[in-house]
Amino acid sequence: MAKGELWAARRLGAAAGVEDHRFFSMPELREIGDIGxxxxxxxxxxxxxxxxxxxxxxxxxxxxxxxxxxxxxxxxxxxxxxxxxxxxxxxxxxxxxxxxxxxxxxxxxxxxxxxxxxxMSKAEVVALASRLGVPLEDTWSCHRAGSVHCWECDGCLGRERAFREAGVVDPLRASGDRKGLKRVRAG
Ligand SMILES: [Zn+2]
CATH class of the missing domain: 3.40.50.620 (HUPs)
Structure with missing residues (x-):
């Protein structure tokens, strides 16, 4: 799991009040794009x-x-x-x-x-999350291993499209991901 994805899961788990947030490591499982x-x-x-x-x-x-x-x-x-x-x-x-x-x-x-x-479609999920007050700046969509979104991979492009269709401003895009980068680095 990418560092940013792990960070986002921890943040969202804490926000949701998860008592026992357990992470399982499965390094042998890989996306077929990474297998070759x-x-x-x-x-x-x-x-x-x-x-x-x-x-x-x-x-x-x-x-x-x-x-x-x-x-x-x-x-x-x-x-x-x-x-x-x-x-x-x-x-x-x-x-x-x-x-x-x-x-x-x-x-x-x-x-x-x-x-x-x-x-629901992806856009409907974004609209629902926005209505419910989900901290969208703490969500993660990128498939790459970096600590910020690349805005080029399928995950990032799908996120952009879903926010656009939902008419919701993506806080990550709006902040240029810089805030997120700082927080990922901080822990
Ligand atoms: Zn990406």
Whole structure:
């Protein structure tokens, strides 16, 4: 995970009052763009990590079983579903069923995978976040490893488009990212 992404996750977790914010390190999992040219996986976005959601949600379910949580939440939106097969309704329906079948505790907890943004476009997500007062200056969209947004990669371009369509001023773009850079460096 990029330094800036980790910083943003910590900031947002603190703002949301997360009590036990746990980070799992999976250095062997890489985006196919970082693995190298793979003919077998051609046609998939360079940011795709093979079987990513299958792996991530299993880890999250393990955490849920440990702490007795009844929900695992994911922020996938409608546009993700058009690109990534492992964000489909069918995938999550089957995964939830599989996870529940493997744990009496998860069944007792009425364990569910919750995807509140699944029917929304990226622009609708930005508009909702703006209405709710989410600290948008603490969010992260860049796929590159720097401590500021590059404003060139798919993540950055998608962010720009979503804010423009939503009619919301991006505080990161407005500040030229300089404020963010200082804060990332400070810790
Ligand atoms: Zn970028």
């Amino acid at each position: 040219p793979l003919e077998r996986l051609s046609g998939l976005p360079s940011t795709y990590i093979p079987m990513k959601n299958s792996i991530y949600y299993n880890v999250a379910a393990a955490f849920a079983e440990e702490v007795g949580a009844s929900r695992v939440a994911g922020g996938h939106n409608r546009e993700d579903r058009a690109v990534f097969e492992d964000t489909s309704d069918e995938f999550f329906r089957n995964l939830q069923r599989t996870l529940r079948s493997g744990s009496a505790r998860l069944r007792e907890q009425d364990f569910r995978i919750w995807r509140p943004l699944r029917a």
